[in-house]
Amino acid sequence: MPLTIRPETPTDYPGISEVNDLAFGQPAEGKLVEKLRKNPKFVPRLSLVAETEGKIVGHILFFPIIIKSANGKEKETISLAPVSVLPEFQKQGIGGELIKEGLKACRELGYDSVIVLGHPEYYPRFGFEPTVKWGIKDPFGAPEEAFMALELKEGALEGAGGVVEYPEEFNDV
Numbered sequence: 386m387p388l389t390i391r392p393e394t395p396t397d398y399p400g401i402s403e404v405n406d407l408a409f410g411q412p413a414e415g416k417l418v419e420k421l422r423k424n425p426k427f428v429p430r431l432s433l434v435a436e437t438e439g440k441i442v443g444h445i446l447f448f449p450i451i452i453k454s455a456n457g458k459e460k461e462t463i464s465l466a467p468v469s470v471l472p473e474f475q476k477q478g479i480g481g482e483l484i485k486e487g488l489k490a491c492r493e494l495g496y497d498s499v500i501v502l503g504h505p506e507y508y509p510r511f512g513f514e515p516t517v518k519w520g521i522k523d524p525f526g527a528p529e530e531a532f533m534a535l536e537l538k539e540g541a542l543e544g545a546g547g548v549v550e551y552p553e554e555f556n557d558v
């Protein structure tokens with residue numbers, strides 16, 4: 386099965402919403418992507434689709450966020466969310482390819498770290514570790530092991546302890 390991972394284009398928008406709706410079994414994540422696209426901080430190069438035979442079968446989005454320390458210091462990083470693969474295409478490595486290609490693109494654009502809130506059994510295989518290691522907290526009260534980070538540059542998160550601030554679009558998910 387030939388698989389292409391590439392940045393989204395406007396003609397992909399309906400396919401991306403559909404992949405999110407079907408993967409998550411609810412419309413919240415697809416709506417989140419649609420709303421974030423209108424946010425000035427949206428980076429089109431970091432909204433990637435997985436395409437096979439002209440069909441969008443997977444999607445991943447990275448969106449810039451801030452870690453705010455108690456003394457008001459701000460550190461820019463990027464969040465990985467959401468990532469989705471059509472149910473009938475899951476467990477074939479497509480999610481992994483989206484994550485690897487996405488991390489590569491983040492590195493190329495100069496991001497030095499990535500934050501994810503997700504399955505604690507899945508993301509460590511890409512190098513993610515619980516953020517407690519750096520004293521970084523999530524604003525949602527998620528289980529500690531589900532809030533993870535990856536340094537794309539060694540030491541990037543040292544001294545970056547604080548609370549992550551997501552754009553308000555995430556509040557509806």
Ligand SMILES: CC(C)(COP(=O)(O)OP(=O)(O)OC[C@H]1O[C@@H](n2cnc3c(N)ncnc32)[C@H](O)[C@@H]1OP(=O)(O)O)[C@@H](O)C(=O)NCCC(=O)NCCS
Pocket residue numbers: 408409467468469470471474475476477478479480481482502503504505506507
């Ligand atoms: C998570 C997701 C993107 C992975 O895509 P994929 O193409 O199936 O991923 P891969 O084929 O690269 O990897 C499959 C692995 O992911 C694991 N995985 C998938 N969902 C998981 C979950 N909820 N918890 C833990 N592991 C999970 C599978 O167990 C499998 O592990 P294995 O390789 O040991 O068999 C896909 O399952 C999906 O769209 N799920 C619904 C939406 C979702 O939960 N997104 C992530 C939110 S954090």
